[in-house]
Amino acid sequence: DIQMTQSPSSLSASVGDRVTITCRASQSISSHLNWYQQKPGKAPNLLIYDASRLQSGVPSRFSGSESGTDFTLTISSLQPEDLATYYCQQTYSTPWTFGQGTKVEIK
C-alpha cells in the first residue's frame, strides 16, 4: 500500500493567515493526489484534484502544488468557515489511501 504522511496533525491560525498543509507519498503517485475538507459532522468535500486543479465551486484561496512525492495544500487567507479537518488522498493505485488528517483551528 502507498503510505500518505500528512503534517502537521493540527494547527491554529488567525483569520487572514496563510496556512500550508503537507502530504508526502511513500512512492511516486504522479499527480494522482486529492485534497478534501471535512467539517464536523459532515461528509468530506473535494477541494483539489490531480494535485493542483481547483474543484468547481471551491474558493480560489485554496490551492495545491506538488514537488516529486511532496504535495501541499495552501489556504492563502484563512477564513472562519475554513475550520475543518483536511485530508489528502492518493488514487494512483489501489487501495486508495488517505493521510491522517490535519485539523485546522481558528485562533
Add this chain to the structure above:
Amino acid sequence: QVQLQESGPGLVKPSQTLSLTCTVSGGSISSGSYFWTWIRQPAGKGLEWVGRIYTSGSTSYNPSLKSRVTMSLDTSKNQFSLKLTSVTAADTAVYYCGRGWTSMDVWGQGTTVTVSS
C-alpha cells in the same frame, strides 16, 4: 445534480453481516465512467477506503477487508451495495458512499453503523 444517500441498519451484531445500500439520484449509475466507492470513518479517526465498483461491475477491495467485502450494482434501482461479513466492533464507523474516477466529487451524507450485541 447527482446525489447519493446511504441506507441500512444502524446496529449489527458481532459475527453478522453488515449490509448497506447507496441510492443514486439525479443521474444514472450506468452512465459515464465512474467508480462507485465506499469509505468508512471510525468515530474521531481518519478515512479508510473500503472498495469500489465500476459501472461495468468490476470491483476492487481494500486487501485489509478483502475476504469479507462484496460490492454490487443494481442498475434497475440505480443503487449500489456493500456487504461486510463477520463484523466485529472494529467495523463500527460512519460509512460513506461516493462517486468518482481519480477523485471523489460526490459523497453521501454518511450512515453510522454500530457493531454491538
